[in-house]
Amino acid sequence: MSAGRPRQLAGGEARTAWWLMLPALVVMAIVAIYPLGQVVALSVTDARFATQRVERAYVGLDNYRRLLSLTVRELPPVVDPATGRQDLRDGRLRYESWVRILPREPLRYAAAYEFSAFGKRWVVGATSPAFIRAAVDTVVFTVWSVALETILGMIIALVLSAEFVGRGLLRTLMLLPWAVVTVVSARIWEWMLQPTRVGFFNTLLYDLGLGDGNIGFFQTASMQLPTMIAMDVWKTTPFMALLFLAGLAVIPKELYEAAEIDGASAVRRFTAITLPLMAPAIAVALIFRTLDALRVFDVFQVVLGGQRYSLASYTQAVLIDQREVGLSSAASVVIFLIILVFAVSYMRMLKVDTT
Amino acid sequence: MSRRARARLARRTLFWLLVAIILVYLLLPFYWAIVSALKTEAELIRTPATYWPQQVSLRNFQSVLGNASFRRGVLNSALVASSATLLSLLVGAFSGYALGQLRFRGKTPSLYGILAMTMFPQVAVLAGLYAVIRLLGMPSLMSVTLSYLLFTLPFTVWVLQAFFRGLPATLLQAAQVDGATRMQSFWYVLLPLTAPALVTTGLLAFVKAWNEYLFALTFTAIDRTARTVPVAIALFSGESAFQQPFGEIMAAAVLVTIPLVVLVFVFQRRIVQGLTGGAVKE
Numbered sequence A: 001m002s003a004g005r006p007r008q009l010a011g012g013e014a015r016t017a018w019w020l021m022l023p024a025l026v027v028m029a030i031v032a033i034y035p036l037g038q039v040v041a042l043s044v045t046d047a048r049f050a051t052q053r054v055e056r057a058y059v060g061l062d063n064y065r066r067l068l069s070l071t072v073r074e075l076p077p078v079v080d081p082a083t084g085r086q087d088l089r090d091g092r093l094r095y096e097s098w099v100r101i102l103p104r105e106p107l108r109y110a111a112a113y114e115f116s117a118f119g120k121r122w123v124v125g126a127t128s129p130a131f132i133r134a135a136v137d138t139v140v141f142t143v144w145s146v147a148l149e150t151i152l153g154m155i156i157a158l159v160l161s162a163e164f165v166g167r168g169l170l171r172t173l174m175l176l177p178w179a180v181v182t183v184v185s186a187r188i189w190e191w192m193l194q195p196t197r198v199g200f201f202n203t204l205l206y207d208l209g210l211g212d213g214n215i216g217f218f219q220t221a222s223m224q225l226p227t228m229i230a231m232d233v234w235k236t237t238p239f240m241a242l243l244f245l246a247g248l249a250v251i252p253k254e255l256y257e258a259a260e261i262d263g264a265s266a267v268r269r270f271t272a273i274t275l276p277l278m279a280p281a282i283a284v285a286l287i288f289r290t291l292d293a294l295r296v297f298d299v300f301q302v303v304l305g306g307q308r309y310s311l312a313s314y315t316q317a318v319l320i321d322q323r324e325v326g327l328s329s330a331a332s333v334v335i336f337l338i339i340l341v342f343a344v345s346y347m348r349m350l351k352v353d354t355t
Numbered sequence B: 001m002s003r004r005a006r007a008r009l010a011r012r013t014l015f016w017l018l019v020a021i022i023l024v025y026l027l028l029p030f031y032w033a034i035v036s037a038l039k040t041e042a043e044l045i046r047t048p049a050t051y052w053p054q055q056v057s058l059r060n061f062q063s064v065l066g067n068a069s070f071r072r073g074v075l076n077s078a079l080v081a082s083s084a085t086l087l088s089l090l091v092g093a094f095s096g097y098a099l100g101q102l103r104f105r106g107k108t109p110s111l112y113g114i115l116a117m118t119m120f121p122q123v124a125v126l127a128g129l130y131a132v133i134r135l136l137g138m139p140s141l142m143s144v145t146l147s148y149l150l151f152t153l154p155f156t157v158w159v160l161q162a163f164f165r166g167l168p169a170t171l172l173q174a175a176q177v178d179g180a181t182r183m184q185s186f187w188y189v190l191l192p193l194t195a196p197a198l199v200t201t202g203l204l205a206f207v208k209a210w211n212e213y214l215f216a217l218t219f220t221a222i223d224r225t226a227r228t229v230p231v232a233i234a235l236f237s238g239e240s241a242f243q244q245p246f247g248e249i250m251a252a253a254v255l256v257t258i259p260l261v262v263l264v265f266v267f268q269r270r271i272v273q274g275l276t277g278g279a280v281k282e
Helices: A009-040 A062-068 A129-161 A167-174 A173-180 A183-190 A198-205 A221-248 A252-259 A266-294 A298-304 A310-322 A327-348 B003-038 B059-065 B068-101 B107-118 B122-136 B139-164 B169-177 B182-191 B194-212 B214-219 B229-234 B246-275
Strands: A070-075 A108-118 A120-126
Touching: A009 A327, A009 B068, A009 B107, A009 B122, A009 B139, A009 B182, A062 A327, A070 B068, A108 A310, A120 A129, A120 A252, A129 A167, A129 A221, A129 A266, A129 A310, A129 B003, A167 A173, A167 B003, A167 B246, A173 A221, A173 B246, A183 A198, A183 A221, A183 A298, A183 B003, A183 B229, A183 B246, A198 B068, A221 A266, A221 A298, A221 B003, A221 B246, A252 A266, A266 A327, A298 A310, A298 B214, A298 B229, A310 B122, A310 B214, A327 B107, A327 B122, B003 B059, B003 B246, B059 B246, B068 B107, B068 B139, B068 B182, B068 B194, B068 B229, B107 B139, B122 B139, B122 B214, B139 B194, B139 B214, B169 B182, B182 B194, B194 B246, B214 B229, B229 B246
Parallel strands: none
Antiparallel strands: A070 A120, A108 A120
């Protein structure tokens, strides 16, 4: 079509287009491109905040080494010198502390995890155990919350796809968890999950005969991640349900009617019609939420503070609390690369339509 | 009762039970926040907690409203969120027009670039933005606003270009035949037509900006007066340093959520459209 247009006009159109794009390009250069370049540049230096010293030294990949160095060592059993047999305390085998086992030079390692396997005791040493744990926690958080949100979201969407009195109101109410400020919902949950019976859940569970009324949802290490996941699931499940509802709405009703006439059960109708036709919508929602969950910050920072980190809250804490600009920048770059992998697969799936 | 009728009854009961569970699940935290905010201080720290306030008191609301840093936070948030929204709508409408209606070389890469930007992790530029802000020497509130464009602008451009593309090309041609320049047809013909899309994207951008915590916390670390509402609520402390004043925090939570509830009820159709627009291909 453009073949018939005068050349000059087409050139004018392109010029107008770029002029129109200019403000957005300038803004993105200031808030995204240049800062990202800065972060990469800072990540190979030992820059720190609030020091009088302006110059910073180039340290190569030291920051990355400090973040990512890992080692697995065996912890030898403690042997009682008198009997020559492995020492027992309270009926449990005792092992050497990792302090003497993990290397100290050139980088000092500390234990990130300890575990038993093959009848032996092992320690995972890391130069930044907090970062390694934050990475593992973030991945566990992401997998669980996205999986639960998808399943619960699907159930809610299926319920809401039926016609019933009050459906419109319920759909509107579903926007509330999405709209509420994450910090606010985090603090409400924090209050509901207090470790004594001043909290709602401890009171309720105690009244139901579950728990002793002193469950430390944020204090007990093994309960911290499940609690974070539950808080995130509450906030984002309605959003997933809305995406699925929109997907369900475009499935032609005739398909279900035909299947029903053929005598297909409800389960069969779901697996043979709903799921395959919803697959694209589910895939998009999954990746979208995964990208979001991987950069989780608010709930971890508000509720757990310095006790336990997500990747993002670790990076922020290193920058602001420890003032280690270089190290924080290296962590930023690592997160950026992780998210890039997911984002590329997302874009492949969306297949940008530019016609 | 016949077997079939009984089965139908069982199914209906199960269905309404599910609806009830969903309703309770959605609203429970809001219920608890309101109930807690209305309790007296003595009742708040009583164990076991009461499911319903025995004595309704507005003291928590009074002290939150009298709290200068909370009031300042609300003001800061309103200022930052609305300026970020307006700026991205203005800048985004230009780009949306170019990407959605005009033909030029480099459009496809630009579209991919914008889409990539919508997924940009904020934390990846944290230290770099800090450096930019120092370089520009802007007041904290302005720098927070600027930083918010990182996530409001790409999203605005993306939604608006899709909308502009949906407008018939004949509109632009007709305007040009009538002697309008490209900019005139943009201002007087196309932009008025995009008003609904502007409202939708503006709403979503505003909610995102109102919600933001990472940048707000980081860039106001030294300047307390620039703290936004999420930061104020996260760092809320009462008169005693040891006990968190949860009654007041819940009152603050309720107050901050009311405008959002109003927005949701007034604009729910538009918000749902905006949220699900990208996920389902028309």
